[in-house]
Amino acid sequence: MSSRSQTIADKLTRAIIDHRLVPGCKLGERELSEIFNVSRIVVxxxxxxxxxxxxxxxxxxxxxFVAKPSMQEAMEIYDALTLVEQGVAAQLSDRLGPAGWAELRQHVERQRQAVAAGNDALADVLGQEFHTVFVRLSRNKVMQEIHAQLVRRTTLLRSLITADFDYCNLLDDHSRVVDLLEKGRLKQAMDLIDTHHRAVVRGYIMDREVFPEMTPAEALVPYLDGTVDAATTAGPLRRMAKSPGNGKAASHLHIHLPKADPAPASRASNKKTNRGLPS
Amino acid sequence: MSSRSQTIADKLTRAIIDHRLVPGCKLGERELSEIFNVSRIVVxxxxxxxxxxxxxxxxxxxxxFVAKPSMQEAMEIYDALTLVEQGVAAQLSDRLGPAGWAELRQHVERQRQAVAAGNDALADVLGQEFHTVFVRLSRNKVMQEIHAQLVRRTTLLRSLITADFDYCNLLDDHSRVVDLLEKGRLKQAMDLIDTHHRAVVRGYIMDREVFPEMTPAEALVPYLDGTVDAATTAGPLRRMAKSPGNGKAASHLHIHLPKADPAPASRASNKKTNRGLPS
DNA sequence: ATCACAAGATTGGATACCAATCAACATTTT
DNA sequence: AAAATGTTGATTGGTATCCAATCTTGTGAT
Structure with missing residues (x-):
C-alpha cells in the first residue's frame, strides 16, 4: 500500500483528467483535507x-490551483508528445513482432466497434488508450512514464478547448499509422502522427475562461471510497444533488465521464481502482 | 522564492549528481532535518x-534511499535520452537558424579548449552541458524539463560504472553531430547520437556495490549556504541560495571508487553498507 | 470614487505526539 | 552451536496544534 499522499494525488489526478476539476480551480489545503479526511500536510x-x-x-x-497552461505551453506539450510518439514509432517499425502488431490492430478494431455502436464515451477512452498501448509496446518503462505524463497534460488541456472532435477521423489515423508502420513506411507514419496531433491542437481556443460547475467537494465525491471514516459522512452515497449554498454561475459545459475505468496507468506504484461507485 | 522543500530537494539533487551521495545511500529524515536545520516534514x-x-x-x-537503478532501467534511461535527442535533432535540422548553429559550435569549441588545457573537470561539465544546450535550442520548455530529468538520471548512473571515458571521442561526436545536422544529413546525425549513447552505456558494469565515502552530513556540507546554524536569525542573507554556480564549478570532484571487490555480488547477507564508517 | 489601512483568512512551517512497522538484539529451543 | 523465536529500540507515516508571514478583503478617510 503506497503512501496516503500518493493516494490523494492519484484521486486528484483522476478528477482533473476527468474534467471534474477544471484549470484555475483553487485547491485549498483546508478544504481538501476536510474532503479527504486527512491532515493538511498530506494534502x-x-x-x-x-x-x-x-x-x-x-x-x-x-x-x-489546477494548472492552466498557456497556448504556448499547450503547443509545447503536443510537440513533445509528437516527438515521443514518432520516436517510439521508429523503434517499433524495427523491432515489433507479429504479436505487437496484432495487439495494435485489435485495439483499433475495438474502438471501431465502439464508434459503430454509438458509444462515444468508450470510443473516446479507447482512442486515448491507443497511444498508451502504442508506447507500452516499446517496453521502456521510463518512456512510458514520460509519455503518460504528457498524455495527462493533454487531457487536462481538453478542458480549455471547444472540443468537438471527429473521432472517426482520428480513428482512421490510428489505423493508418499501424498500417504504414507495419509496411515499413516509417517516414509517412511519422508525418501522420504529426498531423494527427496538429489536428487536435488546431481546434484549441484557449482565451476562454472556464468556470467550474461544482465545488471541489462535489467534484471529488466519486473518488472517495470506503476508507473514509464514517464519523462525519453520510456515506459515500452522497449524490451531487446536494448543493451547500454557493451555486456559482454554472456555464453550459457538458462533462461526460467514461463508464469503464481504463486505469490510465499513471504511476507504476498505484493501481487501485476506486471508481466503481454507484452513481 | 520557492518553498523550502524545493530548496532542500535542489541541494540533494546536486549532491547526488555530484556523486557525493551514491546510490543506495540512506536518506534518513531525522538526519537530514538536522543537517539542514529544518523540520522532518520539509525533508x-x-x-x-x-x-x-x-x-x-x-x-x-x-x-x-538514493536510487539504485538496475541495468535494465539504465538502458531504458539511455534509450529514452537517445529518442529525445534524436527527435530534437530532427527538429533542429529543419528549424535552427545560423545563430543556433553558432552557439553549438562555440560550445564545442569551449570544450575543446578545456580539453587542450587539461582541465578535465571543466571538460566534463561542458560535455554534459552540450546536450542541454542542444535541447534548449528546440525552444520547448516541456521538452527541456523532460530531457533535464533524463540527464540527471544518467548522471546518477555514472556513480555505478567503472568510468573511464574517452572525452576526446565524445567531444568529436558532438562536433560531428553539429556538422552533420547543419549539412542536413539528419539520418547520419541520429545514428551518431545513438552510437554516442551506446558508447557510454557499454562501459557500464553495474553488478558492483558502491560504498559511500562519507556520511550524508559530510557529503552535504558544500550545499549548506552561509549560515548553517542560523535558526534564530533566519537570515535575509540567504538570497543567493539558488545560484547554481557555486555548486557546479567548485564542487565537482573525482571520486575514487573502491577497488573491485571479489565479494559476493548479489547475496544480501551483509546489508550493512550504510554509513561509510572508517573500516 | 480612490487610496490607505486594519482585520481576517490562508499558506508555509515548527513542534510534539502517536501508531505501525522494521531491524537488530537477546533468548530459547533443538 | 545453530536455528528459530520473542523483545526492544529506532524510524517512518501521520495527526493535531501552534505560529509567523503573506495575501485578500472590507472598511474608513480623503
Missing part, C-alpha cells in the same frame, strides 16, 4: 506531486 | 520531489 504532499506532474501549480503563499 | 516533501524525479526511491516504512 500538501499530494499537491507537490501534482505540481511536479504539471497538473497543478503552486503559488507561494497563495496556494495550489 | 519528507523534498524526498517526495526526489522520488518523483527518479533520483530517490521511497520504501514504505523503511525510508528513502
Amino acid at each position: 500538501r504532499q499530494a499537491l507537490i506531486r501534482l505540481a511536479d506532474d504539471g497538473l497543478a501549480q503552486i503559488e507561494r503563499n497563495r496556494g495550489a | 519528507r516533501q523534498a524526498l517526495i520531489r526526489l522520488a518523483d524525479d527518479g533520483l530517490a526511491q521511497i520504501e514504505r516504512n523503511r525510508g528513502a
Whole structure:
C-alpha cells in the first residue's frame, strides 16, 4: 500500500483528467483535507506531486490551483508528445513482432466497434488508450512514464478547448499509422502522427475562461471510497444533488465521464481502482 | 522564492549528481532535518520531489534511499535520452537558424579548449552541458524539463560504472553531430547520437556495490549556504541560495571508487553498507 | 470614487505526539 | 552451536496544534 499522499494525488489526478476539476480551480489545503479526511500536510504532499506532474501549480503563499497552461505551453506539450510518439514509432517499425502488431490492430478494431455502436464515451477512452498501448509496446518503462505524463497534460488541456472532435477521423489515423508502420513506411507514419496531433491542437481556443460547475467537494465525491471514516459522512452515497449554498454561475459545459475505468496507468506504484461507485 | 522543500530537494539533487551521495545511500529524515536545520516534514516533501524525479526511491516504512537503478532501467534511461535527442535533432535540422548553429559550435569549441588545457573537470561539465544546450535550442520548455530529468538520471548512473571515458571521442561526436545536422544529413546525425549513447552505456558494469565515502552530513556540507546554524536569525542573507554556480564549478570532484571487490555480488547477507564508517 | 489601512483568512512551517512497522538484539529451543 | 523465536529500540507515516508571514478583503478617510 503506497503512501496516503500518493493516494490523494492519484484521486486528484483522476478528477482533473476527468474534467471534474477544471484549470484555475483553487485547491485549498483546508478544504481538501476536510474532503479527504486527512491532515493538511498530506494534502500538501499530494499537491507537490501534482505540481511536479504539471497538473497543478503552486503559488507561494497563495496556494495550489489546477494548472492552466498557456497556448504556448499547450503547443509545447503536443510537440513533445509528437516527438515521443514518432520516436517510439521508429523503434517499433524495427523491432515489433507479429504479436505487437496484432495487439495494435485489435485495439483499433475495438474502438471501431465502439464508434459503430454509438458509444462515444468508450470510443473516446479507447482512442486515448491507443497511444498508451502504442508506447507500452516499446517496453521502456521510463518512456512510458514520460509519455503518460504528457498524455495527462493533454487531457487536462481538453478542458480549455471547444472540443468537438471527429473521432472517426482520428480513428482512421490510428489505423493508418499501424498500417504504414507495419509496411515499413516509417517516414509517412511519422508525418501522420504529426498531423494527427496538429489536428487536435488546431481546434484549441484557449482565451476562454472556464468556470467550474461544482465545488471541489462535489467534484471529488466519486473518488472517495470506503476508507473514509464514517464519523462525519453520510456515506459515500452522497449524490451531487446536494448543493451547500454557493451555486456559482454554472456555464453550459457538458462533462461526460467514461463508464469503464481504463486505469490510465499513471504511476507504476498505484493501481487501485476506486471508481466503481454507484452513481 | 520557492518553498523550502524545493530548496532542500535542489541541494540533494546536486549532491547526488555530484556523486557525493551514491546510490543506495540512506536518506534518513531525522538526519537530514538536522543537517539542514529544518523540520522532518520539509525533508519528507523534498524526498517526495526526489522520488518523483527518479533520483530517490521511497520504501514504505523503511525510508528513502538514493536510487539504485538496475541495468535494465539504465538502458531504458539511455534509450529514452537517445529518442529525445534524436527527435530534437530532427527538429533542429529543419528549424535552427545560423545563430543556433553558432552557439553549438562555440560550445564545442569551449570544450575543446578545456580539453587542450587539461582541465578535465571543466571538460566534463561542458560535455554534459552540450546536450542541454542542444535541447534548449528546440525552444520547448516541456521538452527541456523532460530531457533535464533524463540527464540527471544518467548522471546518477555514472556513480555505478567503472568510468573511464574517452572525452576526446565524445567531444568529436558532438562536433560531428553539429556538422552533420547543419549539412542536413539528419539520418547520419541520429545514428551518431545513438552510437554516442551506446558508447557510454557499454562501459557500464553495474553488478558492483558502491560504498559511500562519507556520511550524508559530510557529503552535504558544500550545499549548506552561509549560515548553517542560523535558526534564530533566519537570515535575509540567504538570497543567493539558488545560484547554481557555486555548486557546479567548485564542487565537482573525482571520486575514487573502491577497488573491485571479489565479494559476493548479489547475496544480501551483509546489508550493512550504510554509513561509510572508517573500516 | 480612490487610496490607505486594519482585520481576517490562508499558506508555509515548527513542534510534539502517536501508531505501525522494521531491524537488530537477546533468548530459547533443538 | 545453530536455528528459530520473542523483545526492544529506532524510524517512518501521520495527526493535531501552534505560529509567523503573506495575501485578500472590507472598511474608513480623503
